[in-house]
Amino acid sequence: MRLILLGPPGAGKGTQAVYLSELLSIPAISTGDILRAEVKAGSELGLTAKRYMESGGLVPDDTIIDMMRSRLADQECAGGFLLDGFPRTVTQARALASLVTIDKVLALEIPKEVIISRLGARRSCPECKAVYHLEHQPPQEEGKCDGCSTDLIIRADDAPETIRSRLEAYEYQTSPLLEFYSSTGNLVRIDGDRSIAAIKADLAKLVG
Ligand code: AP5
Numbered sequence: 162m163r164l165i166l167l168g169p170p171g172a173g174k175g176t177q178a179v180y181l182s183e184l185l186s187i188p189a190i191s192t193g194d195i196l197r198a199e200v201k202a203g204s205e206l207g208l209t210a211k212r213y214m215e216s217g218g219l220v221p222d223d224t225i226i227d228m229m230r231s232r233l234a235d236q237e238c239a240g241g242f243l244l245d246g247f248p249r250t251v252t253q254a255r256a257l258a259s260l261v262t263i264d265k266v267l268a269l270e271i272p273k274e275v276i277i278s279r280l281g282a283r284r285s286c287p288e289c290k291a292v293y294h295l296e297h298q299p300p301q302e303e304g305k306c307d308g309c310s311t312d313l314i315i316r317a318d319d320a321p322e323t324i325r326s327r328l329e330a331y332e333y334q335t336s337p338l339l340e341f342y343s344s345t346g347n348l349v350r351i352d353g354d355r356s357i358a359a360i361k362a363d364l365a366k367l368v369g
Contacts, residue, residue, distance in 0.1 A: 162187060162241040162368060163261055165248070167338060168269035169331040170324065171276040171283070172353045173360060175292050177269070178245040180361050185368060188237050192225060192246040194290050195232070201287075214318055217326025219249055219334055226256045233260060249335045254342070266342040267364065269353035273328060280324050284313040298357060 162185055166174040175191060182189035196214060199207035206228065213220045229247055232238070248254040257263070271279075282295040286306035293300050293313060301307050318327065342348040349367055353360060 162243075162265070163263050164241075164243045164368065165263055165266045165342075166243060166245045166269065167266055167335075167342070168353060169271065169273075169276055169335075170327045171280040172269040172271050173279075173357065174245045174269060175290075176298070176357060177360060177364055178243055179291075181243050181364060181368065184365060185241065185243070187241040187243055189243045189245055190229075190232060190238070190247070191290075192229065192244075192249075195228065196220060215323070217318055217323040217330060219330050222250055222252045222256075225249070225253060229253075229257070230260060248338065251337055251341055254338055258345075263345075263347060265368065266338075266348045267367065268339060268342075268348060268350050269360070270350055271353040275354050276328065277321075277324060280319045281321075283316065283319055285316050286311050287314050 164181065164185075164187075166178055166181075168174050175193075178189040178191065181187075196207070196210045200211045200214065201207070206224065209224060210220045219225075225247065233242070244257075248257050279294065279297075282297075284293045284295065284300070284304075285291070286293075286309065288311040289306060289309045291306050291308055292298070293306075300313060304313050305311070306313055317323075339348065339350075351360065351363055351367075
């Protein structure tokens with residue numbers, strides 16, 4: 162299976178990607194996680210990406226397409242994959258289509274006010290990338306990751322003014338992908354404003 166999880170910031174892509182990856186035994190590839198690791202490592206790619214990510218804008222298409230072309234050529238992706246956060250522009254989607262055929266595009270849809278409240282209460286593990294929510298998905302011990310006990314952080318781009326820029330980037334640059342994939346006939350729209358468990362159950366049926 163070659164799947165794309167599409168949706169605005171905070172739609173729950175990362176949360177559901179972990180689940181689908183386990184269910185289908187395919188790697189979940191998050192461009193956001195790859196870029197954050199590059200920023201942390203201080204690589205050339207990380208230095209380029211950092212200023213775009215900090216402002217809530219998108220990293221240039223050429224940079225992302227090069228990065229993903231090499232990632233998708235990995236042996237690990239030979240049996241399928243789940244993309245979280247890529248493609249994010251029509252240019253990226255066309256580049257992806259020239260590399261592989263996608264089976265399904267799962268689009269999580271949620272209202273803007275829910276996004277803002279979800280991201281305000283998100284806590285992330287900088288080590289193993291696990292995602293928590295203070296109310297809906299709290300860690301067992303306050304402030305610590307369940308899996309690796311690392312101190313949880315608030316992502317730098319979860320500041321309210323950066324969330325606004327990320328939402329604008331989604332609206333103007335990413336949401337046209339709904340039309341793009343609708344025309345290719347493999348778009349499935351999912352109501353993302355429900356419990357994590359209800360969405361999981363729907364996704365399992367869709368990919369089963
Ligand atoms: P990225 O890391 O991809 O961020 P994003 O798309 O903004 O998505 P998020 O990680 O914020 O949200 P999510 O949908 O994964 O939600 P989550 O599951 O965490 O990208 C970061 C930046 O990198 C971009 O801004 C850009 O600069 C750059 N970038 C990345 N890819 C790029 C590309 N292709 N091109 C150019 N630039 C790129 O859930 C959110 C919260 O809600 C959590 O607290 C979670 O516990 C909770 N939650 C989840 N589901 C539910 C539910 N059903 N009910 C209640 N709470 C829930």
